[in-house]
Amino acid sequence: MALTNQDMVDLVAFRRSLHRIPELSREEAATAREVQAFLAPTQPDRVVTGLGGHGVAAVYEGREPGPTVMFRAELDGLPIEEISAIPHRSTTPGRGHLCGHDGHMAVLAALARTLGRQRPQRGRVVLMFQPAEEDGSGAAAVIADPRFREIAPDFAFALHNLPGMPFGKVALAEGPVNCASRGMRIVLTGKTAHASMPEFGISPVDVVAQLMPALTGLGKGGPLEEGFSMVTVTHAKIGEAAFGVAPGHAEIWATLRTLTDAGMEDLCASAEQLVLSAARQKGLGVEISYDDIFQHCENAPEAVAHLRRALEEEGVPYDRGQLPIRASEDFGRFGHRAPAAMFFLGAGENHPSLHNPDYDFPDDLIAIGARVFIRTLRNLLG
Structure with a gap:
């Protein structure tokens, strides 16, 4: 035909x-x-x-x-x-x-x-x-x-x-x-303060600075074979666009990628543990959610x-x-x-x-x- x-x-x-x-x-x-x-x-x-x-x-x-x-x-x-x-x-x-x-x-x-x-x-x-x-x-x-x-x-x-x-x-x-992937959205919540007295607030700045390279480091990269994983930080936001306010809120978005669905479960668990540990050390609240979820x-x-x-x-x-x-x-x-x-x-x-x-x-x-x-x-x- x-x-x-x-x-x-x-x-x-x-x-x-x-x-x-x-x-x-x-x-x-x-x-x-x-x-x-x-x-x-x-x-x-x-x-x-x-x-x-x-x-x-x-x-x-x-x-x-x-x-x-x-x-x-x-x-x-x-x-x-x-x-x-x-x-x-x-x-x-x-x-x-x-x-x-x-x-x-x-x-x-x-x-x-x-x-x-x-x-x-x-x-x-x-x-x-x-x-x-x-x-x-x-x-x-x-x-x-x-x-x-x-x-x-x-x-x-x-x-x-x-x-x-x-x-x-x-x-x-x-x-x-095709790889499995999903978007991980991390919301960190602390407390704002006057920029002249940041010690009276709870800022997420240090945790964001710590997490961005740490999350990326979870991805082994390399050949696309069993065990492959990759984390790409795609977006970050800290506080508001104001010089007088020490921030009390931040978001990090990252895309997690693995060859298989089983690998994705392991990568999510590692990423969540990393985020929760870093947030707790600084007294920050944390919410984690996922979007754009693709199975392999x-x-x-x-x-x-x-x-x-x-x-x-x-x-x-x-x-x-x-x-x-x-x-x-x-x-x-x-x-x-x-x-x-x-x-x-x-x-x-x-x-x-x-x-x-x-x-x-x-x-x-x-x-x-x-x-x-x-x-x-x-x-x-x-």
């Missing part, structure tokens, strides 16, 4: 229209409507909307009973100002599709085009347009939605474009491919085998590349429900990096990603 020239014209236009209207995690209402409108002519047998927020799942039924195969893309953009001069640049200040989710959606839209012409022989295909990937909340919200049980997959597949790799080359491997993403061998077969049959070059990678991805949560695998599609060795303000998804990747997914679903479902 090859894509036609007109398909590619339409898919590129669709991708660029999405690029113009980026929406943040949990705010993707307009993006979801654009997806539904583009998929409507393919006549899905069922469309589930509002899934886990603004998620959209289009279901295409085969002619005979069989497994459910899910392909996932992401709806959300980033809170980053786009600086490129491309004609389809973001029209929303401070927002940009700078991770390629617009391109991933176009790849799934290509599958929809082929499914609209020919349903699978058996089973069913679920095209999952997932909300809120960038903050790590979307996959969990989709899975928690009671309607997900009705379309739960037997296999789940996804892709992510990856600048720095040769254009069109794929990285694929079994086992962990692990490729199941049986799902990887299906992608390998498709890559070989389509003549797409692949190896394990630099996998695993440090970046996080919440597709891993679907792997707890079914054999799942994600492959990484090279966007070019000199292409702007993900989350850079001048990043734009290469349109020519749409056809490559679609070919691999189409071949995968036809091999599985006929």
Whole structure:
């Protein structure tokens, strides 16, 4: 089921229209409507909307009973100002599709085009347009939605474009491919005082100065193998912007990163112990909370085998590349429900990096990603 020239014209236009209207995690209402409108002519047998927020799942039924195969893309953009001069640049200040989710959606839209012409022989295909990937909340919200049980997959597949790799080359491997990560927010509370008499207050300054390098030091770094950990301090605030007040409040934000979920539990425990000990020594109150929680993403061998077969049959070059990678991805949560695998599609060795303000998804990747997914679903479902 090859894509036609007109398909590619339409898919590129669709991708660029999405690029113009980026929406943040949990705010993707307009993006979801654009997806539904583009998929409507393919006549899905069922469309589930509002899934886990603004998620959209289009279901295409085969002619005979069989497994459910899910392909996932992401709806959300980033809170980053786009600086490129491309004609389809973001029209929303401070927002940009700078991770390629617009391109991933176009790849799934290509599958929809082929499914609209020919349903699978058996089973069913679920095209999952997932909300809120960038903050790590979307996959969990989709899975928690009671309607997900009705379309739960037997296999789940996804892709992510990856600048720095040769254009069109794929990285694929079994086992962990994306790290677990979470944002740790530390709030220290003491007592303000006049800046001329700081001894009458309880200041968090010394503890902040102690904790920032100490937290970073918890991360061993090094090769991405069992035991890898990293802590990156991303934000700190002490007191108010006033010369006359010795501070009584501070915050430190840090991103914790490990290869596996088990490693994350150990790293969190070490970081919490470090923070509590330092705060108590100075008589400070402390609150610790976590945001942007990503589980590690692990490729199941049986799902990887299906992608390998498709890559070989389509003549797409692949190896394990630099996998695993440090970046996080919440597709891993679907792997707890079914054999799942994600492959990484090279966007070019000199292409702007993900989350850079001048990043734009290469349109020519749409056809490559679609070919691999189409071949995968036809091999599985006929």
